[in-house]
Amino acid sequence: MPEIISYSLLALYILGMLIILGYSLALGHLLLGFWKSKRAGERTPSDPIEWPRVTVQLPIFNELYVAERLLDAVTKIDYPLDRLEIQVLDDSTDETSDLIQKKIKEYAGFPFVYVHRTNRQGFKAGALKEGLAEAKGDFIAIFDADFLPTSDFLKKTIPYFQNDHVGMVQTRWTHLNEKHSLLTRLQAFALDAHFTIEQVGRNTLGAFINFNGTGGVWRKTCILDAGNWEDDTLTEDLDLSYRAQKKGWKFVYRPEIHSPAELPPIMSAIKSQQFRWNKGGAECAKKHAQSVLSSKFSLKTKLHAVAHLFNSSIFLVILMVSLASIGVAWMGLNGFSSSWTQIAGLFLFGFAIIALVYFVSHLYSRKRFWASLVESLLILPVFLSVSMGMALHNAQAVWEGLSGKKSPFIRTPKFNLESGKSNLKTNRYLKFSMPLTTWIEGGLSLVFFIMVLLAFRYEYFLFLPFHAMLAFGYGLVFITSFRSYSLGK
Structure with missing residues (x-):
């Protein structure tokens, strides 16, 4: 029975890595389209007569x-x-x-x-x-x-x-x-x-x-x-x-x-916005994916449409991969050795493409190249960690969207803090109550931190970068969530 569980987790892990790889290849193709647009130049139309x-x-x-x-x-x-x-x-x-x-x-x-x-x-x-x-x-x-x-x-x-x-x-x-x-x-x-x-x-x-x-x-x-x-x-x-x-x-x-x-x-407002965006994206995927696939659009257009519509579903996959990786890493810690260990490279390749897209976007969206380069190298690992730390929250939103569970449109609170006319403590729209998932995020941070310690204890480092980023990401999401939800009380 333990072997059945172990290999089931391995299968889920590999499946998730392949989906992430496919998602990253779609992003990579969009990056090629971006570079193509730069070569084509810009064409600005003239003003209308009236x-x-x-x-x-x-x-x-x-x-x-x-x-x-x-x-x-x-x-x-x-x-x-x-x-x-x-x-x-x-x-x-x-x-x-x-x-x-x-x-x-x-x-x-x-x-x-x-x-x-x-x-x-x-x-x-x-x-x-x-x-x-x-x-x-x-x-x-x-x-x-x-x-x-x-x-x-x-x-x-x-x-x-x-x-x-x-x-x-x-x-x-x-x-x-x-x-x-x-x-x-x-x-x-x-x-x-x-x-x-x-x-x-x-x-x-x-x-x-x-x-x-x-x-x-x-x-x-x-x-x-x-x-x-x-x-x-x-x-x-x-x-x-x-x-x-x-x-x-x-x-x-x-x-x-x-x-x-x-x-x-603040994180509570971010989560409110992210929940609406990700659940709504999943609802639109459910509503439009089939009709797009059965349409007369080109195969390239259809594939990009599917990747676009199911964009938020990547959080379900990240959650699945991260949880399955605990069992797969445990297999490695206990001496299981087979060709599966090399498959982790698939995830790293997809991870590298995703990182490249964000890296290039930051360089092109800033005027100072060298300053942007340094800033990108510093913020990229933090961003990827926090994105993975948001997986539980966003996966719940996606699951509700795909399963058809309805919920009202919850606006994202606005602040205008720079004006000096308002502050976080007095904002009357911060009425969010802390959900159970926030405590689970804290628990997951602890679990992945333990996996990092075990990696050093047994000198098995295959999953160390992944688990270290998850420990940090879930930890930061938990701390910032805890602080922001307390503002509404």
């Missing part, structure tokens, strides 16, 4: 700390006022509504349209859909409350719609508070890879890309043709993106157009 009507939608729900900042920013947008409409889609249930209406009155004559719903039916998707029904613009720009649209945003994005087949233009997120803490630096490191490598690579290779929920512009007819906003997933942006592209609409991603935004500064 600027079209544009509606800017601002979905807001209880945003006391950032609502005013957002409204101030949109009034600075450089665009003909007779061609512009700003829809403030306010679902707030607190003083945010009064604050917004007061702020709007300060800009008399500016084309604000205030829409307040008495219920949150459909959450953000519902607010966008109701606003769309009244929108006067032919194009719809969307900004979440934690964003600061630049003054030239519309004049840089709208020209791309002169191609009638373009249904959406997405811009790159940049970070207002990247240097606030280690956690914000790690988030910026991850998002830069998505916006620098993945989005560029997919767009260059003709694969499906996604509207990121904010910092982008839609053609109104594209939204309607694709079936309008739906609220049956937690990532309505990814869902609509796939429905539109399956109908033949073209998407454009422009990394040189920036949309600055705030990063969550």
Whole structure:
């Protein structure tokens, strides 16, 4: 019986490594697409003869700390006022509504349209859909409350719609508070890879890309043709993106157009955001994967779409591999020796490709090469460790998404700490209670730390780097989670 268990764990470990390898090869191909785009150069369309009507939608729900900042920013947008409409889609249930209406009155004559719903039916998707029904613009720009649209945003994005087949233009997120803490630096490191490598690579290779929920512009007819906003997933942006592209609409991603935004500064807020993103991604995979595979798109497009849709599922695999590695390492500690030990190289190869993607993205997203090189070498192992330490939390989200378990849309708290008008201790939106998984993360950190000690005790070092990163990653996630959840009490 022990041998059956041991070899079952080995089989799970090898299966997980092969999936990780496949995931890394897809990322590697996107990296090649990114380099291809650099060789091709950039082509910027000329301004239209007449600027079209544009509606800017601002979905807001209880945003006391950032609502005013957002409204101030949109009034600075450089665009003909007779061609512009700003829809403030306010679902707030607190003083945010009064604050917004007061702020709007300060800009008399500016084309604000205030829409307040008495219920949150459909959450953000519902607010966008109701606003769309009244929108006067032919194009719809969307900004979440934690964003600061630049003054030239519309004049840089709208020209791309002169191609009638373009249904959406997405811009790159940049970070207002990247240097606030280690956690914000790690988030910026991850998002830069998505916006620098993945989005560029997919767009260059003709694969499906996604509207990121904010910092982008839609053609109104594209939204309607694709079936309008739906609220049956937690990532309505990814869902609509796939429905539109399956109908033949073209998407454009422009990394040189920036949309600055705030990063969550504490782990409880990060986990809330990650849970929604990962569960919603899994829900969209369940909703769209089969139809994409049975479509007439090329095999390359289909494979990238599957990798894209099941992107969040990699956390299930990482959790499986990390837990199975305990048993496999125990086999090695007890003298089992066979060719399986060499298969670990497959994981290391995939791991190296993933690391390369993040390494390159950091170098290209920064202006100073040598400083960025040193920073990448320092932050990369920490980032990979914490990403693995998030596997339990994110795997739960993915499992719920794939299994069909529904949950409400939980907004990510905003802070605007840099303004000095708020702080972590007084933030009224920190109401998260600490889940059981946080204690399990602490336990897993201890387990992997013991595995590190056993590696030195028995001089068996095959899994030492992997287990050391897991011990550190789960430990850091546990400590930062414990501290942040206590803020809500």
